[in-house]
Amino acid sequence: MGKIPVWNPAIEFIEREALEQLQLARLRQTVEWALKTPFYHQRLTEAGLTRPEDIASLRDVRNIPYTTKDDLREAYPAGLLAVAPEQAVRLHTSSGTTGMPTVIYHTRRDIEHWTELVARCIVATGATARDVFQNMTHYGLFTGGLGLHYGAEQVGMLVIPASSGNTHRQIQLMKNFRTTVVHATPSYLLHLYEVLVNDGMTREQLCLRKAFIGAEPHSEQTRRKIEELFGIKAYNSYGLSEMNGPGVAFECVYQTGLHLWEDAYILEMIDPRTLQPLPEGETGEIVMTTLQRQATPLLRYRTRDLSHLMSGHCPCGRSHRRLARITGRSDDMLIVNGVNLFPSQIEEALMKIPEVGTNYLIQLEKRGSMDRLVVKTELCAKLFMGDRQTLDDLRERIGERLRSAILVKPAIELHQPGSLPVSEGKAQRVLDLRPAF
Amino acid sequence: MGKIPVWNPAIEFIEREALEQLQLARLRQTVEWALKTPFYHQRLTEAGLTRPEDIASLRDVRNIPYTTKDDLREAYPAGLLAVAPEQAVRLHTSSGTTGMPTVIYHTRRDIEHWTELVARCIVATGATARDVFQNMTHYGLFTGGLGLHYGAEQVGMLVIPASSGNTHRQIQLMKNFRTTVVHATPSYLLHLYEVLVNDGMTREQLCLRKAFIGAEPHSEQTRRKIEELFGIKAYNSYGLSEMNGPGVAFECVYQTGLHLWEDAYILEMIDPRTLQPLPEGETGEIVMTTLQRQATPLLRYRTRDLSHLMSGHCPCGRSHRRLARITGRSDDMLIVNGVNLFPSQIEEALMKIPEVGTNYLIQLEKRGSMDRLVVKTELCAKLFMGDRQTLDDLRERIGERLRSAILVKPAIELHQPGSLPVSEGKAQRVLDLRPAF
Known part of the structure; x- marks a missing residue:
């Protein structure tokens, strides 16, 4: 295990029993925070949950009602804010293109926790402070840009905040600064490769070693195509704005599924029609509960993302369970x-x-x-x-x-x-x- | 002085003599750093400066040759990097639209220093952790977005990383989150006001109190127009990417010129034709030397920005000298x-x-x-x-x-x-x- 790159060994290799104790303590804390919001105060009281102690075991998470995207829309802009406004240092909103926008607030500690999760992901792929990291996703309210930026800066990589677009310039930056790691959507990387070739360049003129790909569902074949075209390793990233953004789950050097940070999230897998829990290995909808976010706690949030939990252990030795790649969304069928x-x-x-x-x-x-x-x-x-x-x-x-x-x-x-x-x-x-x- | 809002009183009210001692020590340190770069090693050696001790007094800064934008272009991409690449955690490049791009690298401490300078600016205007701050400038390689973002987060404001563009959405965000402070170019704020009025809204539907305006030269009349249209106070911000970006000089609550942080920069004013120093009050080109930036030290950088140093003291009591607003660039005559x-x-x-x-x-x-x-x-x-x-x-x-x-x-x-x-x-x-x- 000595050679496995790892950011926070104490938590990434934690024993399952200790992890579950931590989850229970943090779930109670999260319920306490949630009760401070107008939305959850009503919702939890209706479910008979009025005190953190009403959660006696981790299984009791199932007594908590689900939270949906529509709930977030109705609670906009402040119905899910669990701290005094002056304690919040950041908010991110969804674009609102498909309806009312949603908003997630963060305290300074929330941002620190998020940053640590992203740092873990980056280091799990073998990237280090010696890497040059070009972040090709949009900076701003979209969480992909700032999320990876903070994590990469924490790791100490040389961060090029390129943001999205302007492919010719992206390629110039990659050449000039010998970029070794990029973050982009898979479709954009495929596009960038075409521009590279059309400009008469070859991948040998770049120093690229790794890509972090996320923000849109894609197949294993697409990942392999990116790896073959560029001659690199591409690591699957899973995140969603309601769970901060990137940093929820990430592949390690073994590329055998995405480690989900269970000290920060409780993961459940349900049948999206019956809402019943599914056994390991069966594909269903991911449901997540935040365990560390004080400003906007979310309980049993229905992500609408489809995947399944993988059985067995990853050779890396991390104790956190692995998700298979996202195969779609329950609502994009x-x-x-x-x-x-x-x-x-x-x-x-x-x-x-x-x-x-x-x-x-x-x-x-x-x-x-x-x-x-x-x-x-x-x-x-x-x-x-x-x-x-x-x-x-x-x-x-x-x-x-x-x-x-x-x-x-x-x-x-x-x-x-x-x-x-x-x-x-x-x-x-x-x-x-x-x-x- | 007890009521003056201030971020770092020890340094903002420092006695001139202590400030100049600090400047001298930091100038020597900066020369030491600069000697590690290929560019300055040659340039300084030619000028007979081979050791930090060759700077005996602050006046000796005049023995150092000027650095120009063209020097930065020629040194691109790594001729001005004064640390090992793995010590750098960020770089910002210019767009390169008017020639070869330029690049500034930062270590982690450089970013911390930059962030502190921006925090001082924000607090000097009376803004606090209770404010909601909507950052309407582009995030990414442009320094305005990330620069103000880091400073505002340091102060503890609730930061909305809106980035630039999409004026209707900017207005919606301002309404929904009761934005009290914005950062934007003056021309964009004037445009935003027109959109507001065209949408049938009035400023009374907003909670705006302050605007930080910068990134383009503008007149006192434009500032007053923004203040009158929105019923707010608008504070002049001065920065340039070669000196990190924003955080170089800023107006305080008295709006009587821009305090330039002299613990971080040595300011000289020269005649752009004769290159001779100008007395206080005379308009010339601003020349600046970084005092804290390890990754890319710049000595006597000719900013091409035109202004003059103001005489007398600001009622706020800060000991750092004040610049008048920028009236143009020596090359946009x-x-x-x-x-x-x-x-x-x-x-x-x-x-x-x-x-x-x-x-x-x-x-x-x-x-x-x-x-x-x-x-x-x-x-x-x-x-x-x-x-x-x-x-x-x-x-x-x-x-x-x-x-x-x-x-x-x-x-x-x-x-x-x-x-x-x-x-x-x-x-x-x-x-x-x-x-x-």
Whole structure:
């Protein structure tokens, strides 16, 4: 274990029993904080929970009602603030593009705790103070930029706060400062590689060793594609703004699932329809309870992210349980002519096909009473020059591959490399043009 | 003095003699650091300075050669790095839009020192941990966003990292979280006010009390206009990326010039043509030497910013000398048919005219062999509906006012409110369409 890079060994290798005692103490503390908010005061009182001591064991977390995204929207702007406003030193809001915004407040200690969690994640991948870290995600209310920034600065990396966008400049910065680690969405890294090649450069002109990829669901195939294109290791990052942002769960050097910091969060896995707990290994919705955040405690928050808990132990020896990669969101399931499918299934199948390029788009249309699924995909640079028969064969082959993955045969459109729209933040992969009734 | 808000009384009220001793010790330390960089090692050796002890008194700073923006460009990316790369935790680069970029590195202590300087500035305006601070400047490589962010978090304000742009959302955030202090460019605040009014809102729906304005030169009239429109106090901020960014000099509650933190910087004022020192009160180019920055020490950096040192003492009692507001840059002087003038003179004259709105543009054209100066200005909302004669009279009156201010009579174009282009960062006020030879 001596060689495993680790930020806080005492807590990362803590015995399960000690961890659970810590969780129980912190859960009670969190309930005490939550009772100070108008929202939870009412919600917990209705559930018969009026004192921290009403939580006798960790299992009692199940007596607490769920909190949903809609609850957060209704509590906006101050219904979930558990401290005096002058004790808060930061707030982050969601963009509010899909409804009322939500807000999370932080005290100075909350920020310190968040920063420590991100530092643990960074060090778990083997990155050190000797690395040059280029942070390609947006800084500001979006939590990805400032979250990783604080953690990386804590570790002592040389941080380049590049923020998002301006791909040519990103590449120049990577070259000039010999960037060894980047943080970006997987789709943006694929885009950046295309720009690099189009500019006549090769990966050998960079010093890149690692990428932290997160903020949008992606397949194992996409990760491997990034690793192969750049000749690096790409580590999966999981976070969501309601749980601070990045720093919730991260892969270690072994890349065998994402260690979730259980001293900071209680993790439950439920069936999103029945709301019943699921056994280890079964895929369901992640439910999380904060254990350290004083300014905005959240109890049993339904993340809508789908994953499963992994069994066994990671070779790194950390005692915190591991999540499998996120396979989708309980609310981004698509229903096409009655068949349930997730965009992640389409991506996984596409990325196994060598001729397929780095960008794709899923489009849903209505034809009469029937749904029509169109998958638009870019091809690798060389292949687009093929003759018509080759392209027709490829189109047929992609269609069949997808049919076996999702039980629906989509119409396939092949596009020139670089011709589909690119987003600099989270990729927009689904365009649903069906009338909403 | 008990009621003056102050972050670090020991250093802000330090006796001049003790301050100068501190400066001398830190200057020697800085020369020692600088000698570790390839750039200064050569430059200082040529000047006969090879040891810190070669600086016998503060006056000896004049034996050090000047450093220019071009020097920084030539030293890019690592010629001015004075520590081992793993000791640096941050770098900021200029955009490089007007040539090669420049870079400033920071150690962890450098960031702490910068943060302390910004905290002093914030507290000097009377802002406290009870304030809600909305930071409307860009986060990332631009130093304005992260610089104020760190200082405000240090003070313990509730920081909303809004970043730049999206004015409707800025206003919503201001309303929802009862923002009391904002940081923005003066031109953006004037734009925000117009959007507020166009949205049918009034300033009474906001809780705003103070604005920190900087990052672009502006006139006293513009400051007063912001104060009157919002019913707030606006404090002038001076900083430049080569000297960290914000936190170099700031107005205190008395708004009588900007206190420059002389424990962190040695300030000299020179004639930009002769390079000779200027006496107090005379306008010249600001030259600055860092005293605390280990990773990128800069000696006698020619800022190209024009100002003058103010005489006398500020009622606040701080011993650090005061700069007058920046009136322009030595390299943004315009020569129009042989007459020297600064954009700031035009702005100052325009903002004294009540009918003039919040946005304007200075355009230079060539007509045959003659320069033509066009000043495009927006009018206040109500006035644009006036009859032709009224507008003609106004145009004539504005032209005459400008002639008396700048000795050149420009062509005046009157524009509808909101019709001239708005920049979300530093305002682009001058459009020089003359051929460059």
